[in-house]
Amino acid sequence: DPVARRRKEDLDDVGIDPKSRERARFAVTLITEAAAPTNTLLGNPSALAKAWQTRGQSLVAGLRHFRHDLRHNAGMPSMVDTRPFKVGENLAVTPGQVIHRSELFELIQYAPAAARAYTRPLVAIPPQINKYYISDLAPGRSFVEHTVAAGIPYFAVSWRNPTPAQRDWDLDAYVSACREALEVACDVSATSDANVAGMCAGGITLACLLGHLAAVDESLVHSATFMVAGLDLAGESTVGILTSRASIEAARSRSQRRGVLDGRDLGRMFAWLRPNDLVWNYWVNNYLLGQNPPAFDILYWNADTTNLTAGLHSDFLDLLSDNGLTRPGSIEVLGTPVDLGKVRCDSYVVAGATDHIIPWTAAYRTTQLLGGDSEFVLGSSGHIQAIVNPPGGRRSRFMTRAGPPPPDPPEWCAGATTNDGSWWEHRL
Numbered sequence: 427d428p429v430a431r432r433r434k435e436d437l438d439d440v441g442i443d444p445k446s447r448e449r450a451r452f453a454v455t456l457i458t459e460a461a462a463p464t465n466t467l468l469g470n471p472s473a474l475a476k477a478w479q480t481r482g483q484s485l486v487a488g489l490r491h492f493r494h495d496l497r498h499n500a501g502m503p504s505m506v507d508t509r510p511f512k513v514g515e516n517l518a519v520t521p522g523q524v525i526h527r528s529e530l531f532e533l534i535q536y537a538p539a540a541a542r543a544y545t546r547p548l549v550a551i552p553p554q555i556n557k558y559y560i561s562d563l564a565p566g567r568s569f570v571e572h573t574v575a576a577g578i579p580y581f582a583v584s585w586r587n588p589t590p591a592q593r594d595w596d597l598d599a600y601v602s603a604c605r606e607a608l609e610v611a612c613d614v615s616a617t618s619d620a621n622v623a624g625m626c627a628g629g630i631t632l633a634c635l636l637g638h639l640a641a642v643d644e645s646l647v648h649s650a651t652f653m654v655a656g657l658d659l660a661g662e663s664t665v666g667i668l669t670s671r672a673s674i675e676a677a678r679s680r681s682q683r684r685g686v687l688d689g690r691d692l693g694r695m696f697a698w699l700r701p702n703d704l705v706w707n708y709w710v711n712n713y714l715l716g717q718n719p720p721a722f723d724i725l726y727w728n729a730d731t732t733n734l735t736a737g738l739h740s741d742f743l744d745l746l747s748d749n750g751l752t753r754p755g756s757i758e759v760l761g762t763p764v765d766l767g768k769v770r771c772d773s774y775v776v777a778g779a780t781d782h783i784i785p786w787t788a789a790y791r792t793t794q795l796l797g798g799d800s801e802f803v804l805g806s807s808g809h810i811q812a813i814v815n816p817p818g819g820r821r822s823r824f825m826t827r828a829g830p831p832p833p834d835p836p837e838w839c840a841g842a843t844t845n846d847g848s849w850w851e852h853r854l
């Protein structure tokens with residue numbers, strides 16, 4: 427849109443600080459995308475043609491979808507047709523069983539699927555706002571299935587969906603739970619340490635655990651994988667740009683009154699970070715064209731949210747506002763100061779080139795925070811697809827670079843090599 431582009435360029439000439447300028451840019455984007463003629467029936471030729479071809483039945487279906495979303499989705503257009511999916515039938519079907527249960531979590535051990543098996547387990551820590559089966563979607567698209575087929579023992583934490591009664595579960599509680607899960611996995615596997623993968627917010631929890639273990643000089647983690655996780659929360663992410671001290675305190679007050687942050691509210695917030703793709707696209711499809719939203723396993727998982735306790739939400743907000751993981755000793759976990767520079771285990775850091783939640787340059791800075799050897803891998807997709815990246819995709823690409831990652835992300839990119847295929851096969 428030339429008009430929108432001109433308005434954004436005009437903001438460059440306004441004498442305001444960079445963060446305020448980016449907020450203004452985002453506001454202009456919201457307004458111009460919402461005002462697009464194609465978001466209205468009369469301004470959308472495809473919708474008008476569909477209404478004519480169906481003798482108005484597409485509009486009837488659109489009204490039915492709209493009424494459903496008003497009642498069941500807080501007025502937001504549904505992103506997914508949930509009817510074809512059922513966890514345990516066509517999602518999360520890799521054989522496994524719960525071997526340990528605590529108040530906060532269950533630990534799932536998956537059955538081996540290879541003649542030759544490694545001894546050291548891999549323990550996956552999912553985000554606290556989503557279900558564990560992000561790593562175990564449909565067969566052929568399951569990271570768990572792929573990993574156990576390579577002979578690696580796989581364990582997954584499944585977080586309890588908290589209610590206001592669990593409002594006081596904080597970062598210490600979740601880090602302690604991760605430690606407990608590792609100890610159980612090591613005991614079952616008869617090993618002294620484990621490889622650990624932290625996904626999104628689970629990566630933040632993993633980093634805090636690593637900082638604690640370094641402080642008490644315990645080698646419970648052999649290597650750490652961070653998938654689309656942001657430890658350095660300053661900089662160019664949209665969430666970081668839009669937050670202020672006042673907005674953080676308002677969010678904290680809201681969750682403390684309720685006892686939890688509803689996972690659906692958080693999902694809607696992330697949708698508005700990329701409104702054209704995640705709001706207006708479905709508005710047109712569901713309401714103007716009268717079509718069902720797509721039946722897609724990733725979108726089903728994304729909609730299957732869990733709540734975030736007020737205690738953990740408050741601690742995450744502190745990390746966001748103070749960027750505490752980047753400053754040695756500025757935060758304490760389980761009574762010990764966290765200094766990520768003292769973490770000596772190897773790390774593998776995965777990011778998505780088009781990630782709108784954790785930009786790849788933000789994820790890259792994890793390589794500069796940890797004290798051990800780090801390897802950075804940049805996938806060609808977005809936030810969730812960077813995790814769900816099975817082999818065989820025609821458009822799958824990932825970038826790697828030999829040697830220690832340099833401090834500057836563009837410098838890394840300039841010397842990186844593009845590889846066809848999935849990063850799942852890179853180190854397995």
